[in-house]
Amino acid sequence: MFDATVFSSASFFVGAGLAIGFGAIGAALGEGYTAGIASEALSYRPESSGDVVKNMLVGQAIAESAAIFALVVAIVLLFSQPSSTSFLTCWAAIGAGLSMGLSAIGSGVGSGLPAGAACMSIVRQPGNSNKVITNMLIGSAVCQTPAIFGMVVAFLLLFVDFSNIPLYPGWAAMLGAGLATGLSAIGPGIGNGVTAMEAVSGVARQPETHADVTRTMLIGMSVAQSTVIYGFLVSLMLLFYKFEASSTLASSMQLLGAGFCSGFGGIGPGIGEGITAGYAVRWVSRRIESVGLLLRTMLVGMAVAESTGIYALIVSLLLIVVL
Amino acid sequence: MEELTNIPQLTKELFGINLVFNTETIFMTWVVVASLILFGYLATRKINFLPNPFQVVGELLVNAFYGLAEDALDEELAKKYFPMICSLFMFLLLCNWLGIIPKLSEPTKDLNTPLGLGIMGFFIAHYSGIKSKGLKAYAKEYFEPIFFMAPLNIIGELAKVVSISFRLFGNIMGGAIIILVVSHLVYSLILPPLLVCFFGLFIGTIQAFVFTMLTLVYISVQVR
Numbered sequence: 001m002f003d004a005t006v007f008s009s010a011s012f013f014v015g016a017g018l019a020i021g022f023g024a025i026g027a028a029l030g031e032g033y034t035a036g037i038a039s040e041a042l043s044y045r046p047e048s049s050g051d052v053v054k055n056m057l058v059g060q061a062i063a064e065s066a067a068i069f070a071l072v073v074a075i076v077l078l079f080s081q082p083s084s085t086s087f088l089t090c091w092a093a094i095g096a097g098l099s100m101g102l103s104a105i106g107s108g109v110g111s112g113l114p115a116g117a118a119c120m121s122i123v124r125q126p127g128n129s130n131k132v133i134t135n136m137l138i139g140s141a142v143c144q145t146p147a148i149f150g151m152v153v154a155f156l157l158l159f160v161d162f163s164n165i166p167l168y169p170g171w172a173a174m175l176g177a178g179l180a181t182g183l184s185a186i187g188p189g190i191g192n193g194v195t196a197m198e199a200v201s202g203v204a205r206q207p208e209t210h211a212d213v214t215r216t217m218l219i220g221m222s223v224a225q226s227t228v229i230y231g232f233l234v235s236l237m238l239l240f241y242k243f244e245a246s247s248t249l250a251s252s253m254q255l256l257g258a259g260f261c262s263g264f265g266g267i268g269p270g271i272g273e274g275i276t277a278g279y280a281v282r283w284v285s286r287r288i289e290s291v292g293l294l295l296r297t298m299l300v301g302m303a304v305a306e307s308t309g310i311y312a313l314i315v316s317l318l319l320i321v322v323l
Numbered sequence: 324m325e326e327l328t329n330i331p332q333l334t335k336e337l338f339g340i341n342l343v344f345n346t347e348t349i350f351m352t353w354v355v356v357a358s359l360i361l362f363g364y365l366a367t368r369k370i371n372f373l374p375n376p377f378q379v380v381g382e383l384l385v386n387a388f389y390g391l392a393e394d395a396l397d398e399e400l401a402k403k404y405f406p407m408i409c410s411l412f413m414f415l416l417l418c419n420w421l422g423i424i425p426k427l428s429e430p431t432k433d434l435n436t437p438l439g440l441g442i443m444g445f446f447i448a449h450y451s452g453i454k455s456k457g458l459k460a461y462a463k464e465y466f467e468p469i470f471f472m473a474p475l476n477i478i479g480e481l482a483k484v485v486s487i488s489f490r491l492f493g494n495i496m497g498g499a500i501i502i503l504v505v506s507h508l509v510y511s512l513i514l515p516p517l518l519v520c521f522f523g524l525f526i527g528t529i530q531a532f533v534f535t536m537l538t539l540v541y542i543s544v545q546v547r
Contacts, residue, residue, distance in 0.1 A: 069501065072501070072504060072505065072508070075508065076504065076508070138529065141521075141525060141526065141529065142529060145490075145493075145494060148493065148494060148497035148498070148501075149493050149497065151497055151500070151501060152493055152496055152497045152500055155500050155504065215391070215536060218529065218532065218533050218536065219533070219536055219537065219540060222490060222533045222537065223486075223537070225486075225490060226482070226486040229485065229486045229489045229490055229493065230482070230485070230486070232489055232493055233485060233489060291394065292394060292395070292543075295395075295540065296543070296544060296547065299540060299544055300544075303479060306479075306482075307475065307479065310475070310478060310479055310482055311475075313482065314478065
């Protein structure tokens with residue numbers, strides 16, 4: 001038995017599975033790391049267990065929000081009836097699952113790192129715990145941005161009416177849109193976590209520098225997110241660019257290739273720029289007088305590290321628009 | 324979920340060109356501008372040694388952003404650019420917070436607002452770069468490290484506009500979408516106000532600050 005109705009509901013189930021299946025990886029890893037560091041911290045000073053456990057739970061709750069986004073998308077996919085039995089809806093559902101699931105990996109891992117650093121800092125410098133917790137909350141919340149981009153693409157795929165798009169090569173555009181944002185969100189999520197972790201430790205050591213550290217952290221994190229934004233741009237291009245109907249395999253593969261290109265291209269620059277920003281933030285906290293120089297050097301270094309992501313963006317745009 | 328893709332538009336034809344106005348965005352921007360003007364009036368109406376509440380907020384903002392501008396630029400340029408930086412932050416902050424009031428929506432949810440402000444920042448940064456370094460030194464930077472890197476350097480500069488504006492748009496749009504979807508799922512009970520606090524107040528503040536700081540930093544990178 002093979003008809004459009006069966007295939008469309010099946011693809012919604014596949015999409016739900018992909019969303020929460022991939023989405024559960026990152027948050028679990030990040031939360032496990034947090035709990036591990038919290039246990040280590042407790043063994044140094046068992047009498048501060050109340051504060052540490054409270055902070056661990058708050059940090060884990062934030063790290064889990066990426067997985068909760070994935071859960072929301074999965075539930076929507078499970079309980080929404082396919083509005084039309086077009087095959088395009090099926091591919092859109094699978095693309096939505098991929099986009100949400102993959103993009104939750106990086107954010108989950110990333111936001112576990114500052115939470116762990118905060119647990120350790122509370123034990124080592126109990127007097128600064130307020131500033132440490134504020135910095136951890138800001139850092140972990142900004143870590144969620146890549147997952148939010150993935151969720152936007154997932155909901156656009158689910159709810160925008162694509163009935164006037166030809167099935168060939170439209171199916172590849174749907175899948176490519178999911179892959180572009182989903183894959184490219186992995187790197188920035190992890191990289192942002194590294195930056196936020198360094199910022200939390202820095203604030204704990206030199207609490208008087210917290211304003212400059214938080215500012216440098218925010219700038220570094222948001223520049224490191226550039227590649228997921230390029231992936232998001234490619235997804236939007238794939239969703240809303242008018243393609244001509246064509247049954248050749250090559251035109252479908254171009255769009256799928258564009259998705260893979262900007263998706264994989266975003267992983268490396270995201271992590272690398274996150275590490276750059278992490279070192280810059282660490283030394284801002286230790287040598288506050290050279291904050292201006294550190295900030296400019298960080299930005300130049302990140303711009304160079306990002307050039308590979310820009311090459312991927314150029315190739316994706318060429319695949320979509322020119323060829 | 325029709326609200327997601329339904330954008331109120333007004334199309335007018337002028338000299339053979341179709342002009343499209345996103346009426347909701349324009350109206351909400353006017354609301355923001357009007358409240359900023361009101362705030363400015365209230366903050367400066369009776370300037371006193373014992374300030375009124377509005378004057379306190381205004382002084383805090385001016386102090387904080389003058390300090391940030393002076394850190395990034397030198398004193399002379401800081402005096403020149405700080406009014407723009409401070410008003411950009413206040414505008415974006417109110418834009419991002421507007422969505423917490425029922426029936427109103429964030430102007431930054433429409434890509435046109437962040438893109439316009441991003442292009443504005445791009446031109447200001449490059450204008451100040453040319454002015455402070457001279458056209459020759461400015462143009463020479465594009466041919467570093469080797470001359471054939473020029474096209475990639477130019478694309479890298481343009482990509483900054485894309486990233487700064489899509490970052491704000493994606494965050495605010497994402498917040499609005501998840502609030503809408505979760506409200507549908509839980510029949511608007513309990514959860515939505517908490518989500519509005521997180522996405523509207525918290526993420527909105529952070530993203531307004533990030534946009535402002537990046538505009539400032541892009542100027543400072545061009546100037547030095």
